[in-house]
Amino acid sequence: NAGVTQTPKFQVLKTGQSMTLQCAQDMNHNSMYWYRQDPGMGLRLIYYSASEGTTDKGEVPNGYNVSRLNKREFSLRLESAAPSQTSVYFCASSGLAGSHYEQYFGPGTRLTVT
Amino acid sequence: AQSVTQPDIHITVSEGASLELRCNYSYGATPYLFWYVQSPGQGLQLLLKYFSGDTLVQGIKGFEAEFKRSQSSFNLRKPSVHWSDAAEYFCAVGIYGNKLVFGAGTILRVKS
Numbered sequence: 001n002a003g004v005t006q007t008p009k010f011q012v013l014k015t016g017q018s019m020t021l022q023c024a025q026d027m028n029h030n031s032m033y034w035y036r037q038d039p040g041m042g043l044r045l046i047y048y049s050a051s052e053g054t055t056d057k058g059e060v061p062n063g064y065n066v067s068r069l070n071k072r073e074f075s076l077r078l079e080s081a082a083p084s085q086t087s088v089y090f091c092a093s094s095g096l097a098g099s100h101y102e103q104y105f106g107p108g109t110r111l112t113v114t
Numbered sequence: 115a116q117s118v119t120q121p122d123i124h125i126t127v128s129e130g131a132s133l134e135l136r137c138n139y140s141y142g143a144t145p146y147l148f149w150y151v152q153s154p155g156q157g158l159q160l161l162l163k164y165f166s167g168d169t170l171v172q173g174i175k176g177f178e179a180e181f182k183r184s185q186s187s188f189n190l191r192k193p194s195v196h197w198s199d200a201a202e203y204f205c206a207v208g209i210y211g212n213k214l215v216f217g218a219g220t221i222l223r224v225k226s
Contacts, residue, residue: 004157031212040123042204042216043158050212058213090157094212101146101208105157 002026004106006091012112013081021076021109023091030095032074033058033103034066036087043090049074081113116141116209118217126223127195135190135220137205146208147188149179152219153201161203164188175199200224 007022025032030051035043045058049068063085065077074093078085088110092103117140127133139145146165150158162173169181179190188205205217 033213040218042118042218043214044216045213048211048213056211092158101212101214102148102160102163103214105150105159107157 004091004093004104006089006106006109008109009107010110012114013078014114015082017081018077018079019081019111020078021089021091021111022073023075023106024073025091025093025104026072027093027104028071028095029093029104030071031093032068033092033094034064034074034076035090035092036060036085037090037108038087046076046089081111083113085111086113087111116207116215118205118207118215120203120205120217120220122220123218124221124223126225129197129224129226130194133190133192133195133199133222135203135205135222137188137190137217138186139188139205139207140186141207141209145188147179147181148206148208148214149173149177149188149190150204150206151175151201152204158204161190195222195224197224197226 004025033048034046044060047066049055052071067075088108090108091106094103119138148163149161152158164171164181202219202221204219206214
């Protein structure tokens with residue numbers, strides 16, 4: 001049981017380049033999330049998907065887009081990367097009956113934009 | 115607005131000493147509260163959670179936390195710290211829409 005997987009683990013981009021971060025979960029969860037983690041700021045929600053077919057903005061959505069491809073997969077796209085998007089990105093999922101808000105996290109993607 | 119405050123950015127304790135990490139939240143309704151731990155280069159792992167009932171909750175790795183509604187606090191404790199507990203610890207509150215709001219984190223250093 002892999003849980004939440006993310007690819008790639010590391011990425012270096014030049015300013016203006018685009019890329020997609022991939023996330024998949026095998027726990028049959030309904031909800032999926034993308035966060036960014038910056039030193040001293042904890043995790044901030046970028047986008048989330050409460051269920052297949054829906055997506056909503058979180059706290060810091062500017063410069064990002066998402067796609068909930070199916071129940072398992074939720075991708076995050078940077079159309080034109082900026083140095084301010086240098087961060088560690090985490091995907092999470094939740095939604096087992098009785099688990100309320102408990103979220104399960106992937107290992108993260110460390111992105112550097114030069 | 116909902117928020118979580120972890121007043122201590124860094125804490126250093128000696129191995130074998132007790133630990134308390136502080137967490138205060140701001141949320142209008144009955145909170146769902148969580149503590150997560152992040153080891154260097156890793157994702158977040160759930161330590162424990164509070165939904166209702168007994169205000170003292172037990173988690174993994176010997177951690178416990180106490181919910182105090184009157185103080186809007188959910189402090190994490192461990193009676194005897196091990197070197198492997200060195201990590202960053204995040205407190206979080208569950209809000210509407212099945213979302214979490216995280217604190218800024220507390221980095222725990224353990225000295226031998």
